Each structure stands twice: as C-alpha cells, then as structure tokens.
Amino acid sequence: xxxxxxxxxxxxxxxxxxxxxxxxSDPLAPSGGGEEPAPADTLTITSADxxxxxxxxEIYAQALEKAGVSVQRDFNIGAREVYFPGLNDGSYDLAPxxxxxxxxxxxxxxxxxxxxxxxEALKTQVPAPLTVLERSEAENKDAVVVTAETAQRYGxxxxxxxxACGELVFGGPxxxxxxxxxxxxxxxxxxxxxxxxxxxxTGGPVTVAALADGTVQAADLFTTDPAIEENGFVVLEDPQNxxxxxxxxxxxxxxxxxxxxxxxxxxxxGKLTTEGLIDLNRQLNAPEKPEVNTVAEAWIAENGL
Amino acid sequence: MxxxxxxxxxxxxxxxxxxxxxxxxxxxxxxxxxxxALLLGLVIAVPIGVAVGHTGRGSFLxxxxxxxxxxxxxxxxxxxxxxxxxxxxxxxxxxxSVLAIPPLLAGTYAGVRNVDRSVVDAARGMGMRESQVLxxxxxxxxxxxxxxxxxxxxxxxxxxxxVAAYVxxxxxxxxxxxxxxxxxxxxxxxxxLLIALLALAVEAVLALLQRAVVSPGLRDGGRRSPTVxxxxxxxxxxxxxxxxxxxxxxxxx
Amino acid sequence: xxxxxxxxNVDRIVELLGEHLLLSLVPVLIALVFAVPLGxxxxxxxxARAVLIPASGLLYxxxxxxxxxxxxxxxxxQIKSPVxxxxxxxxxxxxxxxxxIADALAAVPSMVVAAATAMGFKxxxxxxxxxxxxxxxxxxxxxxxxxxxxxxxxxxxxxxGLGGLGGLFTDGYQRNIPSEILTGIVLTVLLALLADxxxxxxxRFATPWDRARRSGA
Numbered sequence: 001x002x003x004x005x006x007x008x009x010x011x012x013x014x015x016x017x018x019x020x021x022x023x024x025s026d027p028l029a030p031s032g033g034g035e036e037p038a039p040a041d042t043l044t045i046t047s048a049d050x051x052x053x054x055x056x057x058e059i060y061a062q063a064l065e066k067a068g069v070s071v072q073r074d075f076n077i078g079a080r081e082v083y084f085p086g087l088n089d090g091s092y093d094l095a096p097x098x099x100x101x102x103x104x105x106x107x108x109x110x111x112x113x114x115x116x117x118x119x120e121a122l123k124t125q126v127p128a129p130l131t132v133l134e135r136s137e138a139e140n141k142d143a144v145v146v147t148a149e150t151a152q153r154y155g156x157x158x159x160x161x162x163x164a165c166g167e168l169v170f171g172g173p174x175x176x177x178x179x180x181x182x183x184x185x186x187x188x189x190x191x192x193x194x195x196x197x198x199x200x201x202t203g204g205p206v207t208v209a210a211l212a213d214g215t216v217q218a219a220d221l222f223t224t225d226p227a228i229e230e231n232g233f234v235v236l237e238d239p240q241n242x243x244x245x246x247x248x249x250x251x252x253x254x255x256x257x258x259x260x261x262x263x264x265x266x267x268x269x270g271k272l273t274t275e276g277l278i279d280l281n282r283q284l285n286a287p288e289k290p291e292v293n294t295v296a297e298a299w300i301a302e303n304g305l
Numbered sequence: 306m307x308x309x310x311x312x313x314x315x316x317x318x319x320x321x322x323x324x325x326x327x328x329x330x331x332x333x334x335x336x337x338x339x340x341x342a343l344l345l346g347l348v349i350a351v352p353i354g355v356a357v358g359h360t361g362r363g364s365f366l367x368x369x370x371x372x373x374x375x376x377x378x379x380x381x382x383x384x385x386x387x388x389x390x391x392x393x394x395x396x397x398x399x400x401x402s403v404l405a406i407p408p409l410l411a412g413t414y415a416g417v418r419n420v421d422r423s424v425v426d427a428a429r430g431m432g433m434r435e436s437q438v439l440x441x442x443x444x445x446x447x448x449x450x451x452x453x454x455x456x457x458x459x460x461x462x463x464x465x466x467x468v469a470a471y472v473x474x475x476x477x478x479x480x481x482x483x484x485x486x487x488x489x490x491x492x493x494x495x496x497x498l499l500i501a502l503l504a505l506a507v508e509a510v511l512a513l514l515q516r517a518v519v520s521p522g523l524r525d526g527g528r529r530s531p532t533v534x535x536x537x538x539x540x541x542x543x544x545x546x547x548x549x550x551x552x553x554x555x556x557x558x
Numbered sequence: 559x560x561x562x563x564x565x566x567n568v569d570r571i572v573e574l575l576g577e578h579l580l581l582s583l584v585p586v587l588i589a590l591v592f593a594v595p596l597g598x599x600x601x602x603x604x605x606a607r608a609v610l611i612p613a614s615g616l617l618y619x620x621x622x623x624x625x626x627x628x629x630x631x632x633x634x635x636q637i638k639s640p641v642x643x644x645x646x647x648x649x650x651x652x653x654x655x656x657x658x659i660a661d662a663l664a665a666v667p668s669m670v671v672a673a674a675t676a677m678g679f680k681x682x683x684x685x686x687x688x689x690x691x692x693x694x695x696x697x698x699x700x701x702x703x704x705x706x707x708x709x710x711x712x713x714x715x716x717x718x719g720l721g722g723l724g725g726l727f728t729d730g731y732q733r734n735i736p737s738e739i740l741t742g743i744v745l746t747v748l749l750a751l752l753a754d755x756x757x758x759x760x761x762r763f764a765t766p767w768d769r770a771r772r773s774g775a
Contacts, residue, residue: 027308027630028490051733076729077719081488174483196325199483200392200473205734209391210473289560289735291567308631376706376750378713381727381743388736464621471717472731481627485718494631497624504619 028082043256046083046092047075050202051284051292052140052224052277056096056248058296059268063305067264079175079202080105087130087251094265097251099135100244101142101181102126108180113241115139119249131257133265135249138272140224142181142203142243144170144236150217157237158190165192165218171210172220174199181243182220189242194218224274226282248272264305271303311491312498321495326479332503335476338469339462341398346405346458351451354413358447359439367414371407379404379465387472397469404465405458412454416447445520452515459511463504477503563737571726575745578722581715582708583753585644586701589651596652597659598685607660614653622646622711626718638719647711651704658700662693695768698761702754709750713742723749 043064047057054075061071074092077083084105086092099118103110107125112118119135126132144158154164165186176182177197186192198215200207203222211219212231221228221235228235250265276299283295315321322328357367382403386396420443428442444451470478480496483489564571600610620628625646629635635642666689674688716724726742729735762768 027634027636028485028488028493049732079486081486085488174486177483178487198392198473199470199479201732204732205388206392206473206731213391215392284733287560289563289733312631372706372754373747373751375703376710376747376754378710378724378727378743378746380713380716380721380724381739381746384727384731385736385739385743388731388734388739460619464623467621467623468714468717471728478623481623482717490631493627497627500624501620501628504621505616508615508619 028085042070042072043093043261044072044074044091045094046077046086047095048080048083048202049076049078050204050222052222052281053096054292055280055284055296056272057094058292059299060094060096060250060265062293062296062300063264063268064261066300066305067260069261069264079173081175087253088127090129090253093253093256095251097132097249098140098246099132099249100246101179102132102249102251104180104244110180110244113244115245115247118245119247122249126251129253129255130251131254133250133252133257133262134269135247136269136272138248138269138274138277139246140222140248140274140277141246142220143223143238144186144218145211145221145228145233146218146236147211147214148232148234151234151236155236156234157239158186158192158242159237159239161236162191165190165194168194168217169196169198169215170194170218170220171198171200171207171216173202176220185242189240224277224281226278226285248277267305271305308490308494312494315491315495316498328499331475331477331479332499334474335463335466335478335500335503338394338397338401338466338474338476339459341394342401342462342466343405343455343459345398345402346409346462347455349402350406350409351413354410354451355417355439355444358414358417359443361418364414364418367410371411371414374403374407377403380468380471383465383469383472392473397466397472397474401462401465401469404461408454408457408461410454412451412457413447416450416454417443419450420446448519449515452511452519456508456511456515459507460504463500463507467500559740560735560737563735564741567738571723571741571745574723574725575749577720578709578712578724578746578749581640581643581712581720581722582647582705582749585647585651585708586705588644588648589655589704590701592648593652593655593659594690596656598663600656600660601663610656611660614656617649617653622650622714623717625649626715640720642718643712643715643720647708650711651708654704654707655697655700659693659697662696662700663689665696666692691765694761694764698757698764701761702757705753705757706750709746709753713746 045057045061047053057073057075061073064071077086077092080101083092083095087095099115099122100113103112103118103122103125106122106127110118110121110125112121115135119132122132146154150168154161170183172182177199178184183194183197198210200210200216200219203220203225207216207219207221208225208227208231210216211221211233218236221233223235227233248269250269252261252265280295280299283290283298284292320327324330354367357363379400383397383400386400390396424446425438425442428438433441466474466476467478467481470476470482477496477500480492480499484492484494484496596610600607626642629642629646630639633642633645635645670692671684671689674684679688712722713724713727715721716728721728723742723746726738730738730742
C-alpha cells in the first residue's frame, strides 16, 4: 500500500500541533483526591515501591486501624520523586520516610549527616502542610556494595576507591544518577566516577543478581537487605558520610496528625530497630513469599502494639 | 503549549545527544535488540510457515499458534525471562522474538498458501520439481504477504523494545522509565516521540524495501487488505465473498 | 516456584482481572461507535479513504507505551488516569477497525447492493440490513484481533501504574515471585482466548446464511 509522504508528515505535524493545545496541568501530578475522595477523617497512607517501604506503611496502617483510625491504602506508588508531590498536595497523608534522603530531597544543599542533626534540620525544613513525627532508632541507609573479591582487590572503604571507580560499572535505581547523595555525591565526596551506570531496580532482586553475576561491580543496596549477608557482599565504609543518617520517620500531613495518631505512630517508631528491619526483610524474602500484611500483623502482635 | 516547549527544549539540548545515554546510543541499542529478535523470529517462523503453507498440513496449528502467541503479554514474558536468566542479551531477544513470530508465521503461511493454484499447477506442468516450485514460484509470489508479515513483526518488536527498559535494558524506553522515576515529563514525552518516530521510520524503510523487492507483476495498487484479497482476487468476480483467512486480519499489507 | 502464593492472593487477582476486563473491553465498544461511520466514509469516498487509511496506519504504528505517555500532554489528563489508558486503546482499536470495516464494506458484491437498491431499500436501511451484515465476517475477524491485542496491551499500563493483570508482573518483579508473574501471563492469555472464542461464536451466530457453506466446507 502506497502512503504518500506528504500525508505522513502532515499527520505527524497535526499530532504535534494537537499537543500544543494540551492542558497546562502536569500529567505527572497525582490525581488530586482520586476518583472517590477520602472522607476528611480518613488517613491515606502511601509508600515507595520497594518492599520495606510497603511493609512500614502497612505497619502504620494496621497499628492505626487497631487504634480505631480509618485508613486508606495506596501503596507502591514509585520513588519519592513520584509520591512526594502527592503528599504535598493532599492526595496522600502519611508515608514512611528516611530522615537523610528526605532532607536532601527537600534541600539538596543540606550538609548534616549525624542522626540528630539531620532530624533537627528536617523538622524545621519540611514544607507545610507536612511534618515529621518522632524518628526511630531503626536505620536503613543506601550504601555502595561490592562483592568480596572486589573488596579484597580495591579496599573496603569508599575512601580507598577514588580513581579505581573508573574501572567499575555501577548499578542502582534510575534516580540514583541525579540524587545529591547518588552519583553526584560520590563524585564530589570521594572523586569517584564510575565508568558506566546501569539503571536497575530499587535495591531489589535484579540489583542483587546483577552484582552477584558480575554485570555490575558496585551497586546501591539497602543496609537492611539480608541479601548482603547471604551473598557475602561487602558494604563499603563511608567515612566522609556521603550517605547521611537515614532513620525511619513518619512523614505526615500536620492536619491529620491528631494526638491519637501521633501517639500510635510514635509508639511504632519506638519499637522499630535496625536489627528488626533486617529480620522483617528476611521474612519477606523467605521462599514462601508471605504477604506484606501477614508479616506486618505478626510484627505488631510481637511488639504489643 | 508548555509541554511542547519542554519537549523541544529537551530535544534540542546537546547534553541529551552525547554520552552513553544520549539519543544516538539509545536508538542504536533499540535497533540492536529489535534486529536480533526479528532475525530470530524469521529463522523460526519462515521455515514453519513455508512448510505448512506448501503442504497444507498442520494449518490449524499455525493459526492457533499465531493467535495464541499474539495473546501473550509482552511485559510479563520479559520479566519472567529476566528473573530466570538475569540481565543479558538472551532474555530480551527471546522475549521480543516470541512477539515477532505470530505476524511472521501468519504472513508466511498465508503468502505461500494463497499463491494462485493455477500458477503452481503450471509450474508443475512445466516439469519443475517440488523444491523448484517452492523456490522459484511459490516464494516469489508469496513475497507481498510475507513482507507484510515482516513489517507487522518489526513494528511489534520496536514497540515492545521500549518496554524492555523497565527491566534495566537500554534503548529509547529508558527515557520513558527514567523520566517516570525522576518525574521529568519532558524526558518521557521526548522519549515517546522518538520511539514513535523510529517506528515510523522503520515502517517507511520496510515499505520501500517491499516495493523494491516484490516483482512488478505482483504489485497491485494494494489498497485492499489481504483479508479481502484472499477472498476475492478481483472485484465483482464472485457472487458471495468467502470468509477471508482470519489469521490475516491485522497483518500489514 | 511458590505456588501457594496464588490461592493466598485470589482477592487481589480477581480485582486486577476486573480492572483488566474494563480497560480492554470498553475501548472496543467505544471504538466501534467511531469506526463504523469512519469506515463507511472511507469506503464511500476516495479522498476520505486517502486520508483515513494512512492516518489509521500512522496511529497504529505508535507504540503503546509511547501513546500512554504522550496522550496526557495532549489531553491534559493524568498519566495514571484510567481515561488515559482507555483513550489510547480506543485510538488503536479505531485505527485497526477503520481499515477492516472499509475493506469489509468494499468486499460486499456490488450486485447485491444493486439488487437491494432495485428492491427499494433506502440507503440507510440498505446499509444496516444488507451491507453491514454481509461485512460481518471480516468485521469479526478485525474485532477478534483488536480485542486480543487490547487485552495484551493493557498489561503494559502497569508501567504507569494502571495495568490490570499487569500489576502482577510489576509486583512479581519487585519481590521476585515467578509464580505471580506466571499467573498473570496465564490469566491474560486465557482471557484473550476466551474473548476470541466468544467473538467467533458471536460472528457465526450473526451470519446464519453462512452456516450451510461452513458445514459443507
């Protein structure tokens, strides 16, 4: 069938012209309120799209429900870049967060790295209408992880690498390329520029597999990931604190932070520990792949919440 | 207006055209995965289609397989293969070639099957052996539909190669996935536009190829789809239209 | 392979199945409404055909993920909105069906059309009672392809957060649960084959005059 090329170009031009009269609204903004806006006293909880975030959000949800608060779940939204605007505009009310990365997201120039300093800075810099409640001792940091062989060859601290990074391929979530503590931070803090960046997943099975089979020689994994121990990986030390403290903390809309809600969430934060997180992740990763709500339920019962 | 402006800005910014994640590299990666998959699909589908079309046996298997494979969700297959085999070239080429097979199979089978019987008889009458009939008569006559299948397959594969970026592959899909995670709509829309343009470009090239390769005697204005051509070689020549081969619906002519 | 995952999550699977059905079938229904008049127009007038057929081909060439991403910029919807996915799939289905309908109508023998006119059928009634029914076999073939393609395409929507059974793929990927992914694949294929069979039966039901030929063939 012959298609006349003027027609092709004409149609393409028409399509492009159509896009010119597209609405000014941002297509990536969350649908404010959704199809059925939640009633005013319901808390809409969201999470990032990795299992631990979902688990924490589910723990919040179940603890709140146990205390009689009505909640709506909308998990697995995406990276912070995706769900934070939703928290800002009221589509979501609550999300589990990590102090250091949240601070750097809000203020890319932030320099605090110690747990308390980061938390204090966060409290003052979180934009209205949001606020953070009490932080937990539990911490889950991003880390540059290598195999045992690589660590033996180049060193077990990021300070040892520097130029050597140019011989390594790095794998991590796509947003690691632009985050302040991601590739830019590593380059600035340690003079470390990898030869190639491979976008993988958010510290998930693909990243673990890629590191294990040598597709990448260094990867961004979470410190609470049981796979690190299971595979004999080495978490590179971070003496200059490129990765700030990342304690678990609830990020919530101030209007929804009633005394009851605050009490419940602070209690949860009090019971969370880093060891506990590692154990929860191990449970989630168990061969029989239990559901997130089952694991959350068990943890809540165990901790008397 | 601002979306278009943002896309234009993104497309005209030099940084996006250089380096290992620049547009040229992504386009090449995209074509690389697609090309390998198409090749694998051809290697598998053409012999089967020709054999079944020539002998007429097993035709319902071909139609069934073509229909069944068309129903396979590309994303699911790709993810399954990547989880099983890791991120390498093999999973993505396998998954994409599975998509290429239905149109190639349908086009080859229908092409060989629908060669005018009188031409084949004439060839046999001239004393040609079966293999000669196949190679010198049936295949050249089947070429329009076979190439139609190739065009369909190529489009399918290019479209799906965009999805491969979700499981960490390169190609133009990277702009869609990375843009989504970084909340950069200009990147996403630019990537989408580039993918559409690439698909159109490949389609145009294959259309030219089809014109160049198909024998002039076989070219008819081609305004009708094979669904109709199969039923009625010439307009108004039969009182009732035969139900055209369903497996050909959707195959590009 | 953890098969216990499946019975444990039946509720979620059923919910996604419902979403999948909605997202794939509604576009077909809407598309028919647009495609029949457009196909009729393309068949009737050569200039219309010269515009509509290439335009359909053009639209069908655009990869689905690209369309899902570009449409919000054009329409002003959210990327994650069901309207976005439904409009995109409707566009594909219309693009496919316009060509199919135009060709199906062209395949109706002019002798039959002439006979109908001679019998006194007005054009509208002739279209509905004579041309359209005779075009049904080719139309059904096109509908089957479009429906199966839609059912497969909906799962791609999972990448932007709305993909029916595709949600099983993304979740299974993140948590490394192959049985979840396999469930999604099997259900999608079954759904497509079921829809295909239903349409085939409906087509046969709608063309009783073909039964004699079919049973003899």
